[in-house]
Amino acid sequence: MDLNIRRKSTKVPLTGSLVETYPHDLQMYKIPPIEDITLQEFENLALERVTLLRSLATATTLKGLRMYSEEWTDYVIGELRTQGLKYYAKLCEKSSCATTEADLQARRKDHIAHFILRLAYCRTEELRRWFVARELELFKMRFATMRGEAIETFFKLNNLCYTSITDEEKSEIIHYLRESTPHPNIENMKFYKVKFYEVLDLVKMRKVYLSGGYAYIAHKDFISVLSAQYRTQLKQSLAVACHHLGEIEQDERLVSLLKGLHQSYSGNDYSSAKAVIPIENLDSFAVKSFPLCMRQLHEQLRVAHHLRHGGRLQYGLFLKGIGVTLEDSLRFWREEFTKLMDLDKFEKQYAYNVRYNYGKEGSKKNYSPFSCLKIINTTVGPGDCHGCPYKHCDVGILKNRLQGYGFDTQAIGEIIDITKKGHFQVACSKYFDAVHHSDLGLGINHPNQYFEESQKIAKGDVKVEIKKEVKSAPVKKEVVDELDEMDFDEVM
């Protein structure tokens, strides 16, 4: 547990009464716990926090709720209650600085569990990214539920001192503040001046007034500053923890548990295929077994004999994942591209990228096919036709395409309605059912998972007549499949 205790030992270790140690519901987790706990408690705390983090992910992906919206928070807290994690529900519902025994115990568990998961999730870049993204969501959600007094205490406890700009300075720029800050009542708010890189999420969304490299933020925007600091600190600590893994893993009892946590949540990344798929069948697969995002790329490639970089990457990796060999891939792209360009140009400019996708060039990494989340959050620019069709298509165009495929009006109506509500993956699942004349309502999280599910039906492993009977186990695992690639904060 004392992963970087040597470095931190200059700080006051956590001793004394719980009141001193845990004065506030919300923590920045700067100092690791040093008390002794039983293995049983260690394991329980770890699993409970994983459940908590997972419910955050589920709220966003499977439920399609807008992050930090009221429904989103309600879902998470409800989920915690049903899972029997009352102490987390309490911490999340209304962060405060009360000092009852229950409060203190909850904070202690929160603290220890956070540090246990650091050990489980520091192992790979992907795990780290997933963990940081979830912890940040948790942090922001809890900050958002805090009341005025609790916020002030939190700032004091964490030595966060900022001075607001003077009234004169404010009145000079009040016009711009009003234009660029999305808060009502700008007149009565105090404003603070911070460097623009402290509030990147606000910069990204153009929700702050910038001038001369400084961002002018209102009090309630401090969550951006805090979460940026928290993120940096967490990323660094994870890197440090990773270096010290060797020492911790001398205790074999911990190794299996920590690794087990990791394994049950990293799932399949589809970076290597089980079967070999001949490219001659791609046209029929595109119709029967490809999700719409891949079908449209395939059709575009056949029509235009060209795809731009983003499309080649998204489709190329997908093909690798379903089992198209490197040789076949090269042949497939060459045959299409050379209808427009000469062979020499293809070999020089494009063949490299195909080999690169298979880990044969450059950093020689075996790249994983993109998950739904990565595709949904990808940048799609003029001339591009990759991305998620439910997100990156005008509804009219989507509708025409589906009609062109000959779906019945009711199915199209359903897909379009769900698309309009912004539940892209649910729309994809409806598309799956429309193609397969099924009623499975699968949770689709990865185009390659879509393909595998479709193949199961084609081979008769799954009977289409089974209605609504989705086995819970695989679905749960799939939830996790796509999580390793995503990083909501970078998207927001």
Add this chain to the structure above:
Amino acid sequence: MVGHYDENMLPEMLPIYYTRLFPQNIFCRWLTCGSSPQPLSNRELSFTLADDVYLRYLSISNQKELQTLLQKKCPHKLDIGAVYNTKPSIGRHDAVVLSRELVFDIDLTDYDEVRTCCQEAKVCEKCWKFMVIACEIIDKTLKEDFGFQSILWVFSGRRGIHCWVSDYEARTLDSPGRGAVADYLCLIMGGDNQNKKVHLGSDNLHSSIRRALTIIDKYFEQLLQDQEFFSTSDRLDKLLKMIPDETLRSQVQKNLESMPDSSLERWKTFLSLYENYTRESGNNSRKIRYLVEEIKIQYCYPRLDVNVTKGFNHLLKSPFSIHPKTGKVSVVFKPSNAKNMKLDEIPSIYSLLDDSAPDNAQHETNMRTAVKNFQEVVFSLEKAEAIRRKNDANMSIEF
């Protein structure tokens, strides 16, 4: 005179160009400053040789080494990469990227869906105006909003422009930071399956968007006449598809189709239809509150290649490198002068090295101006770096 240019002559001409005309001294000073506090030798250079042979992870420690390397390899194209924690030739894949200029790449091919004069690799004076607007908007944003000062603008050699920000804060900005700056600047989003690519919502417009619109307005009517955005039924159709409100759309369609072809007249009619419609429908038109602004932005606002900006170690063509296909020099220009640039007056290696070429005198003058522009930016960067180091030294004494 690009027509006279023959790619086969490059191997002969390039060594002379690199020795006589390439501003080696200023180039090295720029890169040295831009690599500090790491030494110049930790900066990656990459060469493209004849027949697209690619050399990566090269580096130099001083001007003399640059000259030797250029003569020995005779690169057809010169790219600049990131600053590593060690000499890139030693570290290779294990080296860690420490810094790199914040860069922007704007290419006219990304305007193909709006420009009507040229497509793909072609470029003319008419579509160059898109670059003028892009340069002005980005330059202002970088200076006024982000407070950057050392900003270098470079013609990419064929159909676009590059921008290099060398301020210390910009160079050391991490990936999320670069992503945020890119997204702050990026208003046009969506692929071929989305007709309307700009969504400004219905709340107040951010100050930076208002400023961009003032800049666009200076050029909009001229561009409208040059490009004739709405003159044919296909082009008109694109405009109609951007109008989300059905009633307004059919009004516009009916009126504009029966008008003469002139895009400017059609635009004016559209504006008055829009104004009448929003006045009459009051609150119902909140959804299309910024429709006019959205259209202007979709047609004129800079289209960045965001991946170049977001990537920490994306290679980008060096200033004063020759474009192997056009022979043109990647000249440095002043953003205030972008609108006066004439494409055929941009020096090419051919006319620079041929005394008898008709453009020789003018190209030489323009080459000198370009070097002078480069110098100005580098001198001010050197001053800023000196001040920064002095401040850093003072800080460390205090502790």
